[in-house]
């Protein structure tokens with residue numbers, strides 16, 4: 075009712091018990107949320123303040139030199155636009171907007187690229203990249219427009235970008251558009267990854283229009299028209315390894331230095347910008363954060379699908395959700411992308427590709443180093459492998475509920491994965507269901523029928539042997555069932571975005587029923603929490619038979 079005096083008094087009382095009472099703080103925040111886009115605004119742009127933008131005003135495909143950005147407006151959609159889904163979490167907690175705003179026409183035109191808000195100067199970014207191991211020259215945002223930056227009430231700066239919003243100077247032979255299926259997948263997966271606790275870009279909304287887009291989904295001569303869709307996505311920065319690579323390749327060294335300094339100053343506050351070894355420190359940070367990201371991907375069974383250097387963020391967040399997939403059955407050579415014939419970007423190859431990409435980053439930074447620093451960068455790169463292994467072991471120890479470190483851990487984790495591979499057990503549910511076993515269950519090999527993944531694993535000849543080792547390991551620690559099971563449930567998700575779940579929501583959305591996209595979003599926002607009312611959906615069951623035939627290509 076607008077009278078905050080009692081609330082303030084309560085906050086003071088509560089603060090004595092707990093330094094940050096989130097319930098009260100969030101109640102306050104909600105009152106202040108901005109209710110109209112007219113009173114919301116982009117912040118001053120750090121990017122535009124620091125980097126010249128190409129002066130060419132016409133929008134045509136061209137080679138761009140000596141700049142990072144080109145000014146270019148999104149192309150308005152010609153037909154009626156509909157909101158497919160929106161993340162209220164992002165609206166309220168990142169953009170300070172009241173969620174009712176998403177019901178307004180103004181919001182719809184904004185997130186579809188049809189309206190440009192005051193203060194926004196849309197730009198597209200020039201970058202290159204190594205694709206499937208080979209250097210591809212100028213790529214750039216061929217269908218993405220950076221709308222501007224927003225500094226929210228917490229002081230966090232976010233860059234807002236449209237994807238699928240029309241042609242840019244970097245569109246090459248593309249049409250600047252994205253289709254509904256790939257846009258829903260990007261929207262859902264960015265949010266799912268965020269709520270799994272994995273560094274990622276975020277997605278605010280997805281809209282669909284009736285504008286036709288021509289796609290041959292499986293490159294098999296069966297092209298058809300699909301509906302154009304647009305995602306509004308957010309990241310602290312959209313700079314990629316390819317952002318630096320193109321400058322090194324083109325010998326634009328002054329700009330390379332400026333961008334690298336900008337990245338250090340704005341995203342790596344622990345590095346002293348006046349330090350002569352600052353570029354080495356930056357490399358070291360990115361190597362270590364990328365190794366960590368790879369271990370996290372592996373720990374939730376995520377396969378990115380197109381790990382080109384233009385899809386690898388300098389902030390080591392997951393970007394570009396194309397033909398990604400989460401493992402169902404544990405198959406290390408799982409390839410999510412039908413266009414990846416050789417399996418270069420298979421699940422098991424990801425840590426190695428991360429290493430390859432760090433070597434490409436090293437090559438991009440090469441012109442900024444003296445001879446000694448070049449040598450040291452080799453050692454930093456070698457360190458990637460140890461950092462990855464250490465992080466992998468830490469995370470998997472946690473997944474099995476271990477509190478401490480033990481020499482036997484590598485064997486216990488390795489044998490479990492081997493059994494899972496032999497029996498093709500469901501990756502996600504194996505770990506989740508292990509967290510449902512009490513000490514007594516483990517001691518007596520008592521696995522109820524409801525634990526369907528473990529039932530499969532039980533068929534393995536080494537199961538009894540492994541269970542004994544596991545029992546000995548967890549009973550060697552000062553722990554209780556409740557504590558261990560809680561810990562395990564907090565790191566082993568129950569709900570992940572499986573192929574079939576996304577596909578089922580997409581099929582309905584193609585018929586203008588968006589309810590399942592929104593429902594999936596809600597479930598994936600709490601992947602570690604039992605959502606018993608959602609169980610009838612089958613999201614925690616064995617994937618249905620029809621899902622085995624599903625394929626995802628890079629056509630998007």
Ligand SMILES: Nc1ncnc2c1ncn2[C@@H]1O[C@H](COP(=O)(O)OP(=O)(O)OP(=O)(O)O)[C@@H](O)[C@H]1O
Pocket residue numbers: 213214215216217218237244245246247248249250251252380384385393394395396630
């Ligand atoms: N339909 C399209 N029209 C124009 N350019 C495109 C189109 N599809 C892809 N591209 C461009 O091709 C390159 C590689 O495509 P990829 O699918 O990896 O990127 P993306 O998904 O469009 O973008 P991002 O990495 O920003 O998520 C990028 O430069 C991208 O902008």
